[in-house]
Amino acid sequence: MRVLQSPAFRRWSWLVIAALVVVSFVRAGTTDGSPRTDEDRVRAIAATLKCPTCRSQSVADSDSAAARAIKAEITRRVAEGQDADEIRAAIASRFGEDVQLVPGRSGWAGLVWVLPVAALVAGLAAVAAVLARWRRSPRTRASDEDRALVDAALARTRGDEPPEAR
Amino acid sequence: MTASEVPDDLVLDEAGPGRGRTALVAAVVVGLLAIAFVAVLATRDPSTERSTQSPLLGRVAPAIAGSTLDGRDYAMASERGRWVVVNFFATWCTPCIVEHPELVDFQERHAELGDAAVVSVLFDDEPDRARAFFEREGGEWPVVVDQDGAVSVAYGVARVPESFLVAPDGTVVQRLVGGITAEQLDELLAAYEASAHDAGGGA
Numbered sequence: 001m002r003v004l005q006s007p008a009f010r011r012w013s014w015l016v017i018a019a020l021v022v023v024s025f026v027r028a029g030t031t032d033g034s035p036r037t038d039e040d041r042v043r044a045i046a047a048t049l050k051c052p053t054c055r056s057q058s059v060a061d062s063d064s065a066a067a068r069a070i071k072a073e074i075t076r077r078v079a080e081g082q083d084a085d086e087i088r089a090a091i092a093s094r095f096g097e098d099v100q101l102v103p104g105r106s107g108w109a110g111l112v113w114v115l116p117v118a119a120l121v122a123g124l125a126a127v128a129a130v131l132a133r134w135r136r137s138p139r140t141r142a143s144d145e146d147r148a149l150v151d152a153a154l155a156r157t158r159g160d161e162p163p164e165a166r
Numbered sequence: 167m168t169a170s171e172v173p174d175d176l177v178l179d180e181a182g183p184g185r186g187r188t189a190l191v192a193a194v195v196v197g198l199l200a201i202a203f204v205a206v207l208a209t210r211d212p213s214t215e216r217s218t219q220s221p222l223l224g225r226v227a228p229a230i231a232g233s234t235l236d237g238r239d240y241a242m243a244s245e246r247g248r249w250v251v252v253n254f255f256a257t258w259c260t261p262c263i264v265e266h267p268e269l270v271d272f273q274e275r276h277a278e279l280g281d282a283a284v285v286s287v288l289f290d291d292e293p294d295r296a297r298a299f300f301e302r303e304g305g306e307w308p309v310v311v312d313q314d315g316a317v318s319v320a321y322g323v324a325r326v327p328e329s330f331l332v333a334p335d336g337t338v339v340q341r342l343v344g345g346i347t348a349e350q351l352d353e354l355l356a357a358y359e360a361s362a363h364d365a366g367g368g369a
Binding site: 052053065066068069070072073076091093094095096 | 219220221222228289290314315316318319320321322323324325
């Protein structure tokens with residue numbers, strides 16, 4: 001049990017946990033989650049487009065005439081081998097950018113993706129800076145003056161003569 | 167020593183000399199972001215005005231090619247040199263029924279003049295119903311059967327009735343959401359002809 005409480009063990013266990021977290025995030029981020037069949041691809045693209053005649057429904061969820069027409073268009077374009085971004089851009093070029101449920105990666109809309117990351121990095125940097133400043137500030141040490149004050153107080157409690165007359 | 171005896175400069179020292187400035191900078195940054203946010207929202211077009219805008223305005227009209235109600239092939243490219251009213255409609259749509267006599271009036275007058283044509287695109291409807299509709303209500307212009315809604319997607323049409331005015335050079339100049347009247351179309355044609363004439367005369 002003593003091993004468990006040793007500082008070395010604690011440090012290593014934190015490192016192992018940190019490594020596990022990093023590895024799992026990286027794996028989750030890089031695993032190929034792309035749809036396998038054309039039908040899956042059509043659904044995945046339709047799910048990122050807003051049905052123009054509905055309230056809060058994606059093209060994939062809606063059975064309105066406009067949504068069916070857009071699904072047919074996506075199916076045609078997937079069969080032609082266009083990629084998801086191309087198809088989304090093509091639909092948005094006719095119905096307006098408002099149909100994009102997932103903002104684009106470039107241009108002004110790209111800020112939606114960049115800003116949270118920038119805010120996180122800035123926050124971490126600020127925390128690191130503050131921590132560094134705290135560590136740099138010197139520990140308070142008793143000065144000679146402080147010692148003299150304590151000595152005088154102790155002397156008074158013992159009933160001795162104070163070193164200086166009042 | 168009580169708190170009131172603590173000199174002001176000592177308090178500032180404990181807080182750190184840079185803290186006041188940091189807070190000021192942060193406040194200014196947050197303030198600027200808030201102003202920028204309001205500015206972006208205030209300068210955007212209201213959503214009510216966006217309905218008559220279209221990414222297609224000023225661009226070449228998407229091709230309309232397909233078979234018509236009477237089984238003939240149609241290609242809008244053959245209309246070059248004339249104004250074309252591209253009308254999306256369905257027989258189940260009441261405003262479409264209301265605007266139909268207006269389109270008949272417009273088409274008959276301009277067929278004689280030869281300066282404008284009408285083409286309708288059937289939106290989410292059965293060709294048989296549309297055939298019966300045209301027999302009953304009149305109208306002598308091609309009605310394209312929109313297989314899978316490809317034409318409506320190409321024009322960004324989600325609701326009917328909706329019409330587009332295509333200039334003789336093939337560019338889309340106007341999107342008309344909802345029912346239209348012959349008078350409205352004539353005025354638009356006259357206005358665009360006049361501005362084209364001015365531009366031509368000035369050059």
